Amino acid sequence: MTAVLRPAVIGLDWGTSSLRGYLLAADGGVIDSIAKPWGIQHLPAGGFAGALHEVVAAWHGRDQGVTSLPVVAAGMVGSRQGWREVPYVDCPADAAAIARGLLAFDSETGRIHLVPGVIRRGPLPNVLRGEETQIVGALAREPALATESLVVLPGTHSKWVRVRGGRITSFDTFMTGELFALLRHHSLLGKPAREAGADTISAAATAAAFARGLSVARESGPEGVSGRLFTTRSLYLTGELPPAAALDYLSGLLVGEEIRSAIATHRGQPLPAIVLIGDDALCGRYSEAVAAFGVPQARVLGDSAAAGLWQVARAAGLVSVAGDSPRRAAHG
Amino acid sequence: MTAVLRPAVIGLDWGTSSLRGYLLAADGGVIDSIAKPWGIQHLPAGGFAGALHEVVAAWHGRDQGVTSLPVVAAGMVGSRQGWREVPYVDCPADAAAIARGLLAFDSETGRIHLVPGVIRRGPLPNVLRGEETQIVGALAREPALATESLVVLPGTHSKWVRVRGGRITSFDTFMTGELFALLRHHSLLGKPAREAGADTISAAATAAAFARGLSVARESGPEGVSGRLFTTRSLYLTGELPPAAALDYLSGLLVGEEIRSAIATHRGQPLPAIVLIGDDALCGRYSEAVAAFGVPQARVLGDSAAAGLWQVARAAGLVSVAGDSPRRAAHG
Numbered sequence: 001m002t003a004v005l006r007p008a009v010i011g012l013d014w015g016t017s018s019l020r021g022y023l024l025a026a027d028g029g030v031i032d033s034i035a036k037p038w039g040i041q042h043l044p045a046g047g048f049a050g051a052l053h054e055v056v057a058a059w060h061g062r063d064q065g066v067t068s069l070p071v072v073a074a075g076m077v078g079s080r081q082g083w084r085e086v087p088y089v090d091c092p093a094d095a096a097a098i099a100r101g102l103l104a105f106d107s108e109t110g111r112i113h114l115v116p117g118v119i120r121r122g123p124l125p126n127v128l129r130g131e132e133t134q135i136v137g138a139l140a141r142e143p144a145l146a147t148e149s150l151v152v153l154p155g156t157h158s159k160w161v162r163v164r165g166g167r168i169t170s171f172d173t174f175m176t177g178e179l180f181a182l183l184r185h186h187s188l189l190g191k192p193a194r195e196a197g198a199d200t201i202s203a204a205a206t207a208a209a210f211a212r213g214l215s216v217a218r219e220s221g222p223e224g225v226s227g228r229l230f231t232t233r234s235l236y237l238t239g240e241l242p243p244a245a246a247l248d249y250l251s252g253l254l255v256g257e258e259i260r261s262a263i264a265t266h267r268g269q270p271l272p273a274i275v276l277i278g279d280d281a282l283c284g285r286y287s288e289a290v291a292a293f294g295v296p297q298a299r300v301l302g303d304s305a306a307a308g309l310w311q312v313a314r315a316a317g318l319v320s321v322a323g324d325s326p327r328r329a330a331h332g
Numbered sequence: 333m334t335a336v337l338r339p340a341v342i343g344l345d346w347g348t349s350s351l352r353g354y355l356l357a358a359d360g361g362v363i364d365s366i367a368k369p370w371g372i373q374h375l376p377a378g379g380f381a382g383a384l385h386e387v388v389a390a391w392h393g394r395d396q397g398v399t400s401l402p403v404v405a406a407g408m409v410g411s412r413q414g415w416r417e418v419p420y421v422d423c424p425a426d427a428a429a430i431a432r433g434l435l436a437f438d439s440e441t442g443r444i445h446l447v448p449g450v451i452r453r454g455p456l457p458n459v460l461r462g463e464e465t466q467i468v469g470a471l472a473r474e475p476a477l478a479t480e481s482l483v484v485l486p487g488t489h490s491k492w493v494r495v496r497g498g499r500i501t502s503f504d505t506f507m508t509g510e511l512f513a514l515l516r517h518h519s520l521l522g523k524p525a526r527e528a529g530a531d532t533i534s535a536a537a538t539a540a541a542f543a544r545g546l547s548v549a550r551e552s553g554p555e556g557v558s559g560r561l562f563t564t565r566s567l568y569l570t571g572e573l574p575p576a577a578a579l580d581y582l583s584g585l586l587v588g589e590e591i592r593s594a595i596a597t598h599r600g601q602p603l604p605a606i607v608l609i610g611d612d613a614l615c616g617r618y619s620e621a622v623a624a625f626g627v628p629q630a631r632v633l634g635d636s637a638a639a640g641l642w643q644v645a646r647a648a649g650l651v652s653v654a655g656d657s658p659r660r661a662a663h664g
Contacts, residue, residue: 080569124548125566157562173562175519182514187507216456222554223596226589230489230505234457237412257558264555 005031008319010056010069011309014077015039015130020305021055023066026319028140028310034058040076040083048083052109067110070318072309074115075130078103083112088119088127092167095136099315115312120170128171131159134277135168137308138301142275150272152298154255154286155279156181160262162272172265174258184247189232192243201244209245210285213252214292217260225257255289263293274298337363340651342388342401343641346409347371347462352637353387355398358651360642366390372408372415380415384441399442402650404641406447407462410435415444420451420459424499427468431647447644452502460503463491466609467500469640470633474607482604484630486587486618487611488513492594494604504597506590515586516579521564524575533576541577542617545584546624549592557589587621595625606630 008026012019017039023032038044038051046053052071059066078086089101101116117129131153139146146166153159156177162170184190217225232250235241241249263271274290276283276298283300290298313319340358344351349371355364370376370383378385384403391398410418421433433448449461463485471478478498485491488509494502516522549557564582567573573581595603606622608615608630615632622630645651 119570124560124563125570125572126562127566127569160559172559173566174559175521175561176558178519179511182518186514186518187510189507221596223593224556224558224589226508226556226593227492227504227506227597228456229507230458231456234451234459234505237459238451238457240457257556261555261558264553265559 005029007031007059007063007066007069009310009313010059010066010071011306011313012052012055012071012073012077013075013130013133013305013309014073014082015075016041019051019055022306022309023059023062024306024310024313024319026321028307028314030306032059032062033306040079040081048077049108052107052112056109069110070313071107071110071112072102072115072313072316072318073112074133074305074309074312078114078116079129082114084114086114086116088129089116089132091118091120091171092164092169093118093132094167095139095311095315097167098132098136099312099317102312102316113313113316113318115309118168118171126171126173128159128161128173131161131171132168133308133312134304135161135163135308136311137304137306138275138277139163139166140307140311141304142301145273145275148272150274151277152274152286152290153277154282158258172262174261176254176258180251180254183229183250189229189250190247192236193245193247196243201242205242205245206248209241209248210252211288211292213249213254214256214289215252217253217256218293220257220260222264224260225253229253251285252289255285256292259286259289259293259295263295271295276300277302277304279303337361339363339391339395339398339401341642341645342391342398342403343638343645344384344387344403344405344409345407345462345465345637345641346405346414347407348373351383351387354638354641355391355394356638356642356645356651358653360639360646362638364391364394365638372411372413380409381440384439384444388441402443402445402645403439403441404434404445404447404645404648404650406465406637406641406644410446410448411461414446416446418446418448420461421448421464423450423452423503424496424501425450425464426499427471427643427647429499430464430468431644431649434644434648445645445648445650447641450500450503458503458505460491460493460505463493463503464500465640465644466636467493467495467640468643469636469638470607470609471495471498472639472643473636474633477605477607480604482606483609484606484618484622485609486614490590504594506593508586508590512583512586515561515582521561521582522579524568525579528575533574537574537577538580541573541580542584543620543624545581545586546588546621547584549585549588550625552589552592554596556592557585561585583617584621587617588624591618591621591625591627595627603627608632609634609636611635 007023009024011022019036019038021034086103102113104113118132120126149163151161158174158176160172287298341356343354351368351370353366418435434445436445450464452458481495483493490506490508492504619630
């Protein structure tokens with residue numbers, strides 16, 4: 001068993017606001033993980049190299065060899081604002097295509113392989129970066145999803161990703177989390193809740209307000225919620241929405257609009273099986289929301305970054321598993 | 333002619349960010365007007381009374397009698413955050429109903445009559461405050477609109493007001509201006525434009541970007557723009573949208589979504605004649621936008637606050653015009 005747990009690759013899920021590191025065995029097992037608030041816009045002294053050095057140093061006592069392990073890093077670290085910009089890989093994209101798009105270079109802490117994001121070209125192009133690795137991980141964990149599924153990653157910029165035949169074929173972005181944060185902190189809509197503060201309302205009342213927002217969004221039909229956002233204000237003014245519940249209602253409107261619109265893209269056709277990836281609490285809200293729209297129960301699959309980083313490393317030949325044919329990263 | 337220009341009533345259009353005062357003759361003619369940056373959240377020393385005193389004092393040299401004139405004030409001055417809160421008048425509402433809802437009280441500068449807003453009750457109530465006076469003014473200026481029209485007041489919170497038989501029968505609110513400002517100043521979408529600064533692009537290029545945003549919104553159909561807002565970012569990332577044009581494209585998306593949704597509320601029925609009221613530049617943009625959606629040319633009618641304030645004063649019996657029967661304000 002000791003041999004199996006020998007570190008083989010370091011995986012980094014490196015986004016805008018946080019850095020998660022995984023010390024991975026040759027079979028993909030997570031030997032250890034570390035979380036730091038070192039998103040690409042909140043780097044410690046020494047910048048990207050300094051942050052990576054700290055993460056690897058934490059594992060040095062465990063195994064002197066960690067400094068020579070390959071590092072695979074996904075997320076905004078490969079964006080224009082990141083360490084190096086990695087060109088996007090085109091849709092349709094699978095783990096092999098993503099592995100071919102790795103950008104490798106040497107750092108003070110060994111060789112880094114940055115994972116590319118994915119682009120859907122066309123008159124209205126769309127991009128993602130970081131989610132591709134989560135999806136590769138999810139498909140490895142649940143091979144049945146590879147045939148056809150709709151992978152939803154809720155968050156600041158929610159992604160609805162269509163997977164078919166093991167490849168990312170298309171996706172849409174909804175700025176739901178960002179819109180909610182903007183309205184919460186800067187708008188008249190968030191003012192009553194900001195003034196009411198927390199803990200002035202029961203969990204049942206907040207759940208009811210969220211459900212009410214979902215219901216208003218669903219019933220808006222082709223109009224959508226743009227003419228209904230202001231009801232967050234008018235329901236408060238008429239005493240029909242407690243100030244402390246206004247934000248839950250607003251969240252229901254915005255999440256509901258995301259789901260309403262996503263369903264509308266299928267023009268009456270049934271949706272493929274929905275899988276939710278990400279933060280547990282947020283996935284729980286989305287699961288409830290999807291159900292409120294009459295869509296069959298969405299499956300909640302936790303964070304899949306570690307599994308995805310290992311799959312990409314494997315596809316690039318950076319770790320070898322019994323049965324794999326030898327390969328090398330295409331770039332470097 | 334001198335007798336006609338004798339001041340009869342003072343009208344105030346008193347909103348969140350500005351105060352406009354009108355010295356009005358008995359026939360509704362505007363003798364003089366004044367604009368101050370004294371919105372209800374930016375009052376000078378002395379608060380509401382101090383602001384009013386300053387406005388009236390400016391006209392004292394012209395006519396000693398101005399201090400005894402009735403004052404009619406519309407807008408957020410009558411809201412919960414205003415001088416006094418005036419209860420809303422229910423839909424359907426005409427000038428007479430609005431006049432009956434006036435809240436009168438004595439100030440250091442004479443008797444004030446605050447104009448009520450209008451509420452549309454129902455499961456999703458909606459409110460307006462200030463726009464009712466603009467509409468009363470518009471209907472007086474263009475009596476043909478009273479039969480049936482759709483009065484659009486674009487702005488921070490755009491209002492689409494249905495008028496039939498001289499009464500406000502229903503209306504919707506779109507937070508288009510507020511959403512644009514939030515995304516412009518606080519979001520990733522506004523970042524390229526914030527960094528590019530002004531004057532780096534031609535007027536033709538900004539007009540094209542606005543038209544492109546409108547077109548994307550129109551073609552979104554029942555999906556709406558929620559899944560397309562992020563294209564402001566992806567089109568910039570792929571080099572297809574100059575950073576300085578990103579905000580015009582975003583404006584086109586948001587204004588387009590407002591129009592798309594407003595048209596969808598009519599479920600395939602033709603829209604009544606559209607009339608635009610408000611800031612000239614903004615009305616021009618909306619006029620272009622409405623035309624891009626294939627709706628017959630919208631009529632642009634300028635600011636109608638002064639005409640509306642006078643109509644409300646007249647309906648309340650605060651000014652008497654030959655042919656009017658004597659009346660008094662209902663409240664007081």
